[in-house]
Every structure is written in C-alpha cells, then in structure tokens.
Amino acid sequence: MQCSERFVTLFAEVMSLFVEVSILKKKPFIFAICGAKNTGKTTLITQLIGAFASRGLKVATIKHDGHDFSADVPNTDTYRHMAAGAYGTAVFSDNKFMVVKVQPKTPVADMAALFPEADIILVEGCKSSAYPKMQMLHSGEEEQLHCNQLNFVGYIADGTMDIEGVPCYHRNDVEGIAEAILTEKFIRTELSMIVLAGGKSQRMGRDKADLPYGETTFLEHQIAKGRALGIENVLVSGYRGEKCSAEVVGDVLLERGPLSGLAATLPQVEHEHCLVLSVDMPQLPLSVLRKLIAHSRGSDCAVTILRHGTKFEPLVAVYNRNAAAAAEELLRRGRGAVMALLEEVGYEEYLCPEDEAAFQNVNTMDDYEAMKQ
DSSP states (O other): OHHHHHHHHHHHHHHHHHHHHHHHHOOOEEEEEEESTTSSHHHHHHHHHHHHHTTTOOEEEEEOOSSOOOOSOTTSHHHHHHHTTOSEEEEEOSSOEEEEEOOTTOOHHHHHTTOTTOSEEEEEOOTTSSSOEEEEOOTTOOOOOOSOSTTEEEEEESSOOOOTTOOEEETTOHHHHHHHHHHHHHHHHHEEEEEEOOOOOTTTTSOGGGSEETTEEHHHHHHHHHHHHTOOOEEEESOOSSOOSSEEEOOSSTTSOHHHHHHHHGGGOSSSEEEEEETTOTTOOHHHHHHHHHHHHTOOSSEEEEEETTEEEEEEEEEETTHHHHHHHHHHTTOOOHHHHHHHHOEEEEEOOSOGGGGOOOOSHHHHHHHHO
16 A cells, blocks of 8 residues: 555656646747837737737736836735845735845846746846847937847837838837737747759859858858848758858758758658758848748648749658658659659748749849849
C-alpha cells in the first residue's frame, strides 16, 4: 500500500514537472502599444484584449507608468505593511494574487515572466524597448516616430496616411490591428525562412548569389529581409560560395533545380511554416512579403504563392514543411518542376498589386545592369 501511494505521489510530481516544463517552453509574444499621453492607448488595449480573447487566446498586460503609483488601497493590511517599511508585499486568494515590490528600473522581461501561460502580452508604453510595437498618434498629428525604431511595425491614427513602406491603421479598426499583431506573432514565433541560392546561373556566367547589391550581395540582402521581418530561423539552400551569414543546406540531388533545394531544406527548418524566397529577386519589398505572409495565415493550403498580373512566383511563397515529402517523391519519379509540387500538395494565390519592377528576376548580366539604372 505504501509503495502504491508513493508511486501515485511520484507520478503526480512528474506530471506537475511536465506541465511546468511545457509552460516554460511556451514563450508569450510581447507587443507594445506606444504613443504620447491621451492618444488612446488604454482604450485600444482594452479593445484588443477582447479581440484576442474572442479568438481563444490568453492575454496579459503590462503598463509603464511614468509617475510613481499607489498599487494598494489605504488602510488595507498590505498598505499598512508597506507604510511600516516593508519593501514588498504579497496578497493572495484561491483565484489570484498581487505582488507589490519596491525595485528601481524593473525590466519588462522580469514582469513578463509572471505570465508564462499567456499567448500574448500587451505592453502599454515602453517606447524605448526593442519589442515589436505600434505608435498611436493624436488626431491631426503628422507622422513622427517617437519610439525606438527597432521592430517598429506601424502607426495607429484617426485616418489612413500614405507613408511609404510603413503600415498605418485607423484607431477604430480594432480587428485589423489585432490581425496585424497576430501576423507579427506568426512571423516572429511560428515562421522559418529559406533563401534558394543553388541555381547554376548559366545565363549570368557567375553565381547570382554573390552579385553586389548596394553595400552587400544578393544573398545577404535576401537574408537581411528575413531578419528585418523578425524571422530568427533562416536557412540558405544550395549556396556554394564562401560568404554567408546563415546556415547552408546542400541540395538532395545536385543540378535538379529548386525542387531539390526545397526537398533538402524544408525538413531542416524549425517551424511548420516557411517563407521561401529566391535569391534573384532582390527588389521585392518587405511590405509585399508581409502581406503574403498575412494572407497565408488564413489559408488551408500547403502553399501560398505570390501572383502579380498573370505571372506566378512559386519561389516567393509560404510553404508548409510537410510539403518536403511530396517534393522528395517527385524527384524520385524524375519530376523536377516546382509547379508539379504545387499541384500535388495544393496551393493558393496571393494577388499583389505592386509595381512590376519589384518582381524582376535577375537572370542575365543585361538584367543586372538594367536593374542598377
């Protein structure tokens, strides 16, 4: 009987530890809403909480107060404890607890650690932080970045503003703002990236990946796009050069085209979903990639590809990692076309209205020279 009880106790302890480890492995997504006083940050955050909760997400909030605040009610027990000189107090019931601690310059990360079960943590303020953020503007205020430019993803205002490369959302478009935040969460926590750089470049006469592009190369420019989006897991497929800042994965079969690169690299990515980008389209803007990714979030297809006009771009797409098995099978059957893979696994198109120059494939030296003009 004692052995049985001990086993039950040990089993309960192991299960408790398993739950704790599972929570620790889960990393809440932290997003900040910044802006000057009285721009509507609190109102918007309360609306966003409802929008996320309606999607079944668990939300926590952290607010930065520029002035010292009183967290307790006068004459309560904990208020009296603090007044007597305690540097911290805690009060708890069966359902919740509250901690007040005197501690200068507490990092947001320390407070976020109190909410390991959260899906999203919304931070009000903290404009100097490095967290992904949007900035709210006063009515009639012209765009002016008051917050840390790092990981800044858009403005929120009373109307739409035409700011090149910077999204702007109407403050009443709560659903649109919520979806934009969820897209950022998806990009930064659920998306990998593959840069396809394994082509033979026969028409170019040299490796396209190493072509100069501004102060960098085609390859490093494409890698930098992934980093700018917030993608941490970036792999490069088939690159045979020497200068690459990301992990390189060799092709399954040499000289079998991009399908071979996908078959080799998709199984190596960390996340189920993966942005695939060809190395020879350096002019494709980040805004197009972000819209493509946002569109893919609502798709049930294994692949979401970019389309402009009548042209398809199967190498500018979001792929499900599981498409690798179908790619390998097609290669075994002697079929090397990427379109064959798309037909096999199913795909959806995102129609992009961007100017055609953004989609130029650089395949020859003439293309390269024309692009530089």
